[in-house]
Each structure stands twice: as C-alpha cells, then as structure tokens.
Amino acid sequence: xxxxxxxxxxxxxxxxxxxxxxxxxxxxxxxxxxxxxxxxxxxxxxxxxxxxxxxxxxxxxxxxxxxxxxxxxxxxxxxxxxxxxxxxxxxxxxxxxxxxxxxxxxxxxxxxxxxxxxxxxxxxxxxxxxxxxxxxxxxxxxxxxxxxxxxxxxxxxxxxxxxxxxxxxxxxxxxxxxxxxxxxxxxxxxxxxxxxxxxxxxxxxxxxxxxxxxxxxxxxxxxxxxxxxxxxxxxxxxxxxxxxxxxxxxxxxxxxxxxxxxxxxxxxx
Numbered sequence: 352x353x354x355x356x357x358x359x360x361x362x363x364x365x366x367x368x369x370x371x372x373x374x375x376x377x378x379x380x381x382x383x384x385x386x387x388x389x390x391x392x393x394x395x396x397x398x399x400x401x402x403x404x405x406x407x408x409x410x411x412x413x414x415x416x417x418x419x420x421x422x423x424x425x426x427x428x429x430x431x432x433x434x435x436x437x438x439x440x441x442x443x444x445x446x447x448x449x450x451x452x453x454x455x456x457x458x459x460x461x462x463x464x465x466x467x468x469x470x471x472x473x474x475x476x477x478x479x480x481x482x483x484x485x486x487x488x489x490x491x492x493x494x495x496x497x498x499x500x501x502x503x504x505x506x507x508x509x510x511x512x513x514x515x516x517x518x519x520x521x522x523x524x525x526x527x528x529x530x531x532x533x534x535x536x537x538x539x540x541x542x543x544x545x546x547x548x549x550x551x552x553x554x555x556x557x558x559x560x561x562x563x564x565x566x567x568x569x570x571x572x573x574x575x576x577x578x579x580x581x582x583x584x585x586x587x588x589x590x591x592x593x594x595x596x597x598x599x600x601x602x603x604x605x606x607x608x609x610x611x612x613x614x615x616x617x618x619x620x
Contacts, residue, residue: 384438464489475519538578546606
C-alpha cells in the first residue's frame with residue numbers, strides 16, 4: 352500500500368518541477384498557437400495585447416529597448432496577453448535568435464512572467480537566474496503591490512544590467528526584505544544549534560567544541576549557504592550581513608547560556 356502512494360507522490364513532484372522549468376523556458380501560452388493576425392503591421396519590440404503598460408511608459412520603454420539593442424546587440428522583446436496569444440507567430444515577427452530574450456506577461460496564471468531565452472544568453476545567466484527572476488517580480492504579491500507594468504519594467508531592467516556585466520549574473524541582484532528576513536532566521540537558527548552543541552557535558556569543561564564540530568555540517572549549511580551566501584551574492588551592502596552575523600552570535604549566546612538561565616530561575620523559585 353505504501354509503495355504506490357510514495358511512487359505517486361514522487362511522480363507528482365517530478366511533474367511539478369518539469370512544469371516550472373518549462374514555464375519559463377518555453378512559455379506554452381506564447382508558443383502553442385499561431386495567430387499572426389494579433390500582431391501589429393509595423394515591427395515594434397513591445398506587443399501589449401493585455402494593456403499592462405501605460406502608453407507613455409510603453410513609448411519610453413520601446414525607445415530604451417531599441418537603444419540597448421543598437422549598443423549591445425542583445426534583442427529584448429515583450430509580449431503581454433490575456434485572452435488570446437499570437438503564439439509561434441512572434442518568432443518570425445521579431446526574428447528571435449540565440450541573442451534574443453522574450454518576456455511574456457500573462458495574467459491568467461499565478462505568476463504573470465515567463466521567459467523564452469536564446470542559447471547565447473545562458474552563457475551569462477543560467478536557468479536558475481530566470482527561475483529566481485520570475486519568482487521575484489512575477490509573483491501575485493509583487494504584482495498586487497506594484498502593478499503589472501512595474502513587474503515587467505523591473506524584470507527588463509534587471510536583465511539589461513546583467514547583460515552588460517562582463518561575467519553576467521548567477522543570481523538576481525538585489526536583496527528583497529522578505530528574502531533577507533529568511534537569511535536572518537536561518538543565521539539565528541544556526542547560532543542556536545552552535546550554542547546548544549557547545550553546552551558543557553563534562554565536569555570542568557567550558558566549551559564542548561567536539562559537538563560543535565560534529566554538528567558543523569548542519570549549522571554550516573544554515574549559516575553559510577542560507578544565511579550569508581544569499582546576501583553577499585546579491586548585494587554589496589554590509590548592513591544585512593552584519594545583522595545576520597549578530598543574529599548568529601545572539602542565537603548562539605542565548606542557547607549556550609540557557610542552562611545557566613534555567614538554573615537561576617529554579618533557584619529563585
């Protein structure tokens with residue numbers, strides 16, 4: 352009875368993962384059909400079928416994209432859609448190639464952003480970058496607070512900034528507040544583990560360094576991989592890093608002194 356259930360769960364997880372990967376690499380809503388009649392007669396880098404962009408902002412963005420393409424050779428294109436999609440027709444309409452990046456904004460899903468990326472782009476920004484970019488600016492909470500137009504423009508500005516960097520970007524630059532809070536929590540949790548591990552367990556012992564070393568893979572992952580790594584790779588600001596280090600130290604100190612605090616409380620009672 353357990354085996355089929357476990358197999359079904361694993362299959363479901365695999366299907367979900369593949370769906371997420373395909374959603375940003377090959378946006379099905381943008382390429383599954385072919386409706387060239389939805390495209391304008393003149394070629395423009397933005398086709399705003401869903402009217403997400405106010406006209407002045409669209410005009411400024413078109414000029415900015417054209418200037419960026421003329422200076423760098425990278426081709427940025429934006430398609431917004433709601434009810435119907437031009438689908439595969441955009442490939443011929445825009446002449447999409449290996450140096451092209453197509454942003455598709457579709458409000459029908461949970462995340463409005465999807466990307467179709469040329470092979471040459473992956474040399475500067477890996478697949479994980481696009482997943483993070485989609486999650487940061489396309490989620491329903493960001494769109495609800497900032498609007499579809501800002502989600503589109505912020506994603507495009509981020510892509511442009513990474514394209515002009517010599518080595519591109521492995522992660523999306525910038526540290527949102529909610530992501531920093533997560534890194535702070537993991538840093539404090541890692542400190543708590545260090546503090547509990549360091550509590551003396553033998554008479555005359557002051558610091559149980561053996562236990563701290565034994566548990567280093569656990570607290571090391573929490574502090575370095577989830578606490579410090581996301582901060583230093585996304586921002587050069589030292590303040591979030593300092594706060595995380597302080598959070599780690601406070602968590603370790605409180606956990607290490609917890610037996611003494613409990614003992615004093617019991618003696619007073």
